[in-house]
Amino acid sequence: MKVLVAVKRVLDHNVKVRVKSDHSDVDLTNIKMALNPFCEIAVEEAVRLKEAGIATEVVVMSIGPKAVQEQIRTALALGADRGIQIETDTMPESLSVAKLIAKVVEDERPSLIILGKQAIDSDNNQTGQMLAALTGMGQGTFASDVEIQDNEALVTREVDGGLQTVALRLPAIVTSDLRLNEPRYASLPNIMKAKKKPLDVKSAAELGIELRAHTELLKVEPPAERQGGIKVASVEELVDKLKNEAKVI
């Protein structure tokens, strides 16, 4: 059974985000980039399936400029077998990403596709779902447990009311939630070996996908700075402020 994992390069979750002074976007100059944490969990799950003898090959793909090869290498160091980079000049929108992944799925014919539930930069949470629509495959999003039985994936989903388990006929799509697993550290020998694993580079044009932008980023603003608290003199004043200033009651 082949597993395909799609991963995204995002800014490191430890980094404090700064907005450009013209508010056009987040400032990424000199910022440490990393594998999206949910994607890391997706890679870990695929590697565990391989270690359990269920998966036979783990293929990891990423989309973007040459720099995304760093994240593919990270995934290879965690235990994926080979990598595919779809080279684009910029980071495409979710729908384009889903279309590109769908094209790779067509070529690679994996039995299971695992993605992070969302990327921590844009927080869209839609690529997995779009991919399911494009490929017509079943989807198990927000997965906290994945079990493969015969030709089915039993996916436990974290939903508002608790846990829900769905059975998906393979091939299927799973998006990982935080509690699916705790990713390992890539060992130093595996980091060294990752360099020798195959990494194919293809362009979006080669795959016959035209990248289109459907949204326009108007402006990015940092969250309002927290104001210092005040002391109120009476309960009446408190209720008044909650009603008229905070507007919470």
Next chain:
Amino acid sequence: MDFELNEDQIAFADMARAFAQNEMEPHAAEWDQEQLFPVEVLRKAGELGFCGLYSSEDVGGLGLSRLDASIIFEQLAMGCTSTTAFITIHNMATWMIDAFGNEQTRQAWCPDLTAGQKLASYCLTEPNAGSDAASLKTSARRDGDDYVLNGSKIFISGAGSTDVLVVMARTGEEGPKGISAFAVDAKAAGITYGRKEDKMGWNSQPTRMITFEDVRVPASALLGNEGDGFKIAMKGLDGGRINIATCSVGTAQAALNKATEYMHERKQFGKSLASFQALQFKLADMATDLVAARQMVRLAASKLDAGHADKTTYCAMAKRFATDACYDICDEALQIFGGNGYIKEYPMERYLRDNRVHRILEGTNEIMRVIISRRLLMQDAAEIL
């Protein structure tokens, strides 16, 4: 010349930093206060490859350069100075057995040492042979197929909790040429361990005296040839000095990071510490000295990797400069914390205590000056700089 880390080095450093942040930093204060030797964490470090960084690949090492090792150790030291210092000593002793042991000895010890399943101590210093190491008295007398060891070693890191000892002992004449090196089973009959020393810092690793009383060691455990011991010890120390200097750099970086954060957080006179120029300038000087120390350590590591004729001089300079400069950085960082720097709720005083010993061991900084000046004043020798 390229001063940027390569792709591998970035990946190594990232992983080492994550390991230090998650597995070491949260526990470092407790290990210090309770004097706990975190053997489980060392095993985990071994699984990830940290215990045989520059040992040979055929015995499970990674065959990395000293420069790579320095980049990795620096990240680890940011999490816990004392534990990382032990890991570096373990790496040095493991490398000595790997580089100078015969095949039987290498295979007997190194695969477990590089995996972190077994731990190593390095035994050079004696009660009456510290800076004057070549005057050591521990003897190794040949007796049939064995050597018989007698004498004592002090300030041995990990002693009592490690599995193999790399011991320098006298097999011949007085002075450096009569010294030989041995890989000794730490549990051999006749070895006794003294009480755990109560130290200023480096509390996550036990330090003990070791006494050898008619300890029989098979002749095959000799590292190199008879009389090679002092040369082996000095070779090991070139790298050991880079390692210790690196531990200072990592600790100083952690101290600088904490101090920078604190300057934003702490308010006095109605504004944050970051708005006082006296402290801004202090921070600027700390960062500048830190970069200078780091670059010097990496330069010395490169010289050692390249087998440069003056590598020992460069290693001595880097050790002297980095351990002094980084101690001062930790001291200034503590000063920025004011009274909070002096109490154990914050790590600042631990950084200082742990870094203090780096100016003493692997050759005191005074001995470093002896090494450097001796080379500078050498008659009819090539220019060093």
